[in-house]
Every structure is written in C-alpha cells, then in structure tokens.
Amino acid sequence: MKETLTIVKVGGAVVEDEAQLARLLKDFAVIEGHKILVHGGGRRATKVAGALGIESRMVDGRRITDAKMLEVVTMVYGGLVNKSLVARLQACGINALGLTGADMNAVESHKRPLKNGIDFGFVGDVDHVNGYALQLLLQQGITPVMAPLTHDGQGNILNTNADTMASEVAKALSRFFNVTLIYCFEKPGVLRNPADEASLIPIITREEFSGYVADGTVSGGMIPKLENALAAVDHGVSKVIITLATAIDGKHGTVIQRRK
Amino acid sequence: MKETLTIVKVGGAVVEDEAQLARLLKDFAVIEGHKILVHGGGRRATKVAGALGIESRMVDGRRITDAKMLEVVTMVYGGLVNKSLVARLQACGINALGLTGADMNAVESHKRPLKNGIDFGFVGDVDHVNGYALQLLLQQGITPVMAPLTHDGQGNILNTNADTMASEVAKALSRFFNVTLIYCFEKPGVLRNPADEASLIPIITREEFSGYVADGTVSGGMIPKLENALAAVDHGVSKVIITLATAIDGKHGTVIQRRK
Numbered sequence: 001m002k003e004t005l006t007i008v009k010v011g012g013a014v015v016e017d018e019a020q021l022a023r024l025l026k027d028f029a030v031i032e033g034h035k036i037l038v039h040g041g042g043r044r045a046t047k048v049a050g051a052l053g054i055e056s057r058m059v060d061g062r063r064i065t066d067a068k069m070l071e072v073v074t075m076v077y078g079g080l081v082n083k084s085l086v087a088r089l090q091a092c093g094i095n096a097l098g099l100t101g102a103d104m105n106a107v108e109s110h111k112r113p114l115k116n117g118i119d120f121g122f123v124g125d126v127d128h129v130n131g132y133a134l135q136l137l138l139q140q141g142i143t144p145v146m147a148p149l150t151h152d153g154q155g156n157i158l159n160t161n162a163d164t165m166a167s168e169v170a171k172a173l174s175r176f177f178n179v180t181l182i183y184c185f186e187k188p189g190v191l192r193n194p195a196d197e198a199s200l201i202p203i204i205t206r207e208e209f210s211g212y213v214a215d216g217t218v219s220g221g222m223i224p225k226l227e228n229a230l231a232a233v234d235h236g237v238s239k240v241i242i243t244l245a246t247a248i249d250g251k252h253g254t255v256i257q258r259r260k
Numbered sequence: 261m262k263e264t265l266t267i268v269k270v271g272g273a274v275v276e277d278e279a280q281l282a283r284l285l286k287d288f289a290v291i292e293g294h295k296i297l298v299h300g301g302g303r304r305a306t307k308v309a310g311a312l313g314i315e316s317r318m319v320d321g322r323r324i325t326d327a328k329m330l331e332v333v334t335m336v337y338g339g340l341v342n343k344s345l346v347a348r349l350q351a352c353g354i355n356a357l358g359l360t361g362a363d364m365n366a367v368e369s370h371k372r373p374l375k376n377g378i379d380f381g382f383v384g385d386v387d388h389v390n391g392y393a394l395q396l397l398l399q400q401g402i403t404p405v406m407a408p409l410t411h412d413g414q415g416n417i418l419n420t421n422a423d424t425m426a427s428e429v430a431k432a433l434s435r436f437f438n439v440t441l442i443y444c445f446e447k448p449g450v451l452r453n454p455a456d457e458a459s460l461i462p463i464i465t466r467e468e469f470s471g472y473v474a475d476g477t478v479s480g481g482m483i484p485k486l487e488n489a490l491a492a493v494d495h496g497v498s499k500v501i502i503t504l505a506t507a508i509d510g511k512h513g514t515v516i517q518r519r520k
Binding site for chain 1: 313334343344348350356360362363400409413414416
C-alpha cells in the first residue's frame, strides 16, 4: 500500500487575498500524509511589472514572457511569493522548502517554440520531473513549496504554467505515492448550472465527461481543465479534485477519477 | 577524518559582473568535496528598489530594511539572484538547491532591536543554523546556494548580512566537516601596503592579528572582517580565506587560521 501524497495548487488570486490565504495555509498544514503546495502569483507579477513600467501581455490567458518579464516572474514567483509561503508554513510547524524546477533539477523544460506564429518568449514546456529527488525530500518530512518556474538545463529559468507544473509533478510522483491533486478554484467545483452552487457534480469519470461535453453541461475553459485532470488520472494520479480554496479537506468539490 | 566542505561567499558586485561571475561559477563547480555558495545581491536590490521608486538607506554599510525594502530583497536575493545562480550551476553539472533561512528552517534569527537608536527594520540577527539539515543535503550530493535571508519562526522573512550568514553556516557545519570558508574580496587578500598587491600577507593567526592592529598594518573595515574570521576559526572552522573572486582555488589569498 503506497503512502498518500496530497498536492494542492493555489492560484495568484488566493495568494493575494490575505484572509483566503491564511485559511488555506491553516487547512494545508493539517492535511495528513505527505504534501506539496504548488503556487501561482500572476496577479502579483502583473502589479510588480506595472510598478517597473513593464506591460503584461497575455494570449489565451498565458503570459508572454520576454527577458524583462522573466526577471519579474523569477523575482515574484521564486522570491516574494515562494519565500513568504515557506516562512508562513514554517510558522505553522510545516518543514517547508521552496523550490523552482531549477532547484535539485526538480523540473526540466524546453523553451516553447513559436505556436501559431505567437512567440511566448521564455516559457517552458515540461520535459521531465525528478520524482526521485522529490520523494526523497518527502520521505525526510519536508514539504516542497513549488513556484511555477522550470529550467532548461542550459542555465536558463523558464516560466511555466502552475496548473501544468502541479499535474506533471503529480503524475511523476504517482510511481511512489497514492496521489490526490487538488486544484483551488473560484467555485465549489464543476456545476451543472453555473448560477447554482448546489448543482455541484460530485464525481466525473472520462465516460461522463464525454456526455457532459456532448450535452453542453461542461463548456468553455472547463473543457481543457477537465481534460488535463483526466490525463493526470490516466497517468497514475488517484484523483483530481476541483474545489474552493477554503475547502481543500478532500471532502468537498468535484472529484475527477478513472471510474466510480 | 572529516570530509571537506568549502563555503564560498560572493558579494553583490561580483554577482552583477557577468565576466567575473561566469569565471567564479566555473571555478566553484570544480572545487572538490562538499560545497556551499552564499551570495549577496545588494547592488541589484538597490537598482530594483530604485526602479520601484524606493530609496536605499544604508547605515555603516548595512541596509535599512523597511516593509517595502524587505519585499525588494526577498524578490532579488531569494528569487532573481538565487534562482539564476542555481540554474547556472545546474548547467555546470552541480546539483544546486537555492535556500533562504526559512527553507527547511535552515537559519533562524530574531529581528534586531534598536541599536544606538537606529531601527534597521526587518533585519535578522542569527540565532540558530540547522546544521543537521544542511549536512543531510550535502551528504546527498546537493550543493546549497544560500541567499542572505533568514526567518524568525513566526512567519517573517528577515534580511541578514551575507558575510554573517556564511560564517554562521560555516561554524555550525564544522561539527560535521573540515570547513574552509572563502570570502571573495576586491583585493588579492590582506595587504601590508594597500597600493602593492605583492605585499600580500599569506597567513594571519590571532597573535599576528593583534600585532598587525597595533602597528597599523591592519586598520579600518579590515579589523571587523578579520575579527569575524578569527571568531569562525575559534568556533571550529579550519580556515578562512580572503581572496579575489577569480582566485577561489584555496591556493591564493590570505589564510586566517588558529596557529601556524
């Protein structure tokens, strides 16, 4: 029987909201078993870039990362946000260790080639997660806090989407652990009726997903999110949960799993 | 017989000079045995603070760190400088791991009280170095890259002088290793005649130090630097070397040791 590992991914909006963040850290601290926190920080990066006179340009919700913006995200994700989370988790009794993909060669990536003529700049698509090194840390009672930055092995930091970082880490660690991947979301989970929070769908399998797409229950940005979650469970992750940042106890939200 | 550990402290001036930095990283990568890099980043912090409209105020060469400046140094030391060094060392085949004192509770400190009526703000004086955790990393073939930031255990990051950080880490690790602490300096070492680089003093012991102070060979800012080095060798560090950033092979510079 594998030990449990819970990976929580929290976005920039929660990181910037002190009340939500304090609650999240408290709830994260009491999760039993091994755990990893993966964070974003896009809102803060946009603010710091703005203060430095650097414009944030987004395409399909993804940040164009030129050399100046790479410095900003390296400062904000790797420094400001990451170290603040680490210090606060230490104060909760959690032996946190902040990591980018460069640290211990945790996550290697390559610079994304032009895509439909769009140059995303210093953005990294993940090639390899060093699951062995991460599990060694976990076995020593350490809780990794991962910033959405990777490296190319040639000395360059690359900006990587935090959702992708979380699912790639989850997949790689499913060799060693029984992994639950929790995505903090702005709604209680996947809703049949977006206006009605009581219409939460508790479980979604791949079969059901196809049905929900066909009948329009699931649409727009939710489709790639769920496809990403289903890909994770297809690659060994036990379950993916989409839930509010205030409800990461594993008992709330929509659970995406292989079968019922 | 203890294994060897070399701790190299490099300041912000070298970190900002691409030619010197590239040379230093190459030389650091080939040092045999265990090693740790401790870095500064003050010049970059001053630049970033300036670009954000935040004034850098120094007293006796030490930075006054208010809440805004703490964010800047957390970004610059913990993120920009640290992660860039880590990625570049990985490219040299060194399994680097960036750390602040908050990570793995590596270095705990307390906020400095008012000193001669001066409030240094969020500056931390070191209380404890987690030597056990650091030596575990070293035994796993990991090379820590340490930013001059500590934490108070209450959730707060504090700004800590990089020279102090290096000597405290060196002292704590002398329980486990035969430690050489190398300070990169703007001159080849301690000179009898500041204008003559050939007047280098190869070895200084505590006895000789007193003589050099008495006869004026050593004066000004060199006195506290050497006192700090002598305190390190009194607390178990085998030797401290003061040398150029381009000469960290252990064969150059002034060696401070207990006796000849």
